[in-house]
Amino acid sequence: MALTIASREVDGVTVLDLSGRVTLGEGSVQLREAIRDLISKGSHKILLNMGEVNYIDSSGLGELVSAYTTAKNQSASVKLLSLTHKVKDVLQLTKLYTVFDVFDDEASAIASYK
């Protein structure tokens, strides 16, 4: 299943609800464009809700890293919410779990931006 991205605002935070796969050719480019678009429009608080992302590959990991770095360079921040077991597994293997701010519940994630 390809990636679908829905955007919503919660207390000044842009939440992107991701669903599907973040892989080469199936979602990594979509994710990159969505985040760059948000930052260019002035969104500086971006939360990626990954509760429905059941698969990420090395290309998808690269996009997460790129999103994090792009955001940081623009004084914005990208945080992660509700990692599935599989995605968490891969982030831990690659030590990227320690790089990102990761939250299990949305309220805590939103509060962290204040």
Add this chain to the structure above:
Amino acid sequence: MESVSEVEAAADKLASEAGLDEDTRFHVTMAVREAAVNAVLHGNDYDPAKKISATFENNGTSLIITIADEGIGLDPDSLPDPLAPENLMRGTGRGIFLIRSLMDEVHFRQLHPGTELTLIKHLAPASEKS
């Protein structure tokens, strides 16, 4: 990328038919997908004239998958460590690391031309399965 999806689907079928638990099945399909992506992108450099080939075998004790490309070859020992602090935030360079992490054995063989990866996942003896 169609070939990558086909190879991934074949690996998933092999792992499923071997009765692997969901996590191990995910590890096998992910490693195989990474190997196939590497073969198409870095091995064959997206050249449509070059092919990738894959074989899938369950010999009763292990799943053995080979993925070969027709590229210029790969020296696995020359790859930077993606966990090193200076590489951690790089956008690329995690594919081979993931393959090695997710499988029990990974072997590289230089072809003329190309590279062949053999990915092995050992099957637990029936008595050890829950």
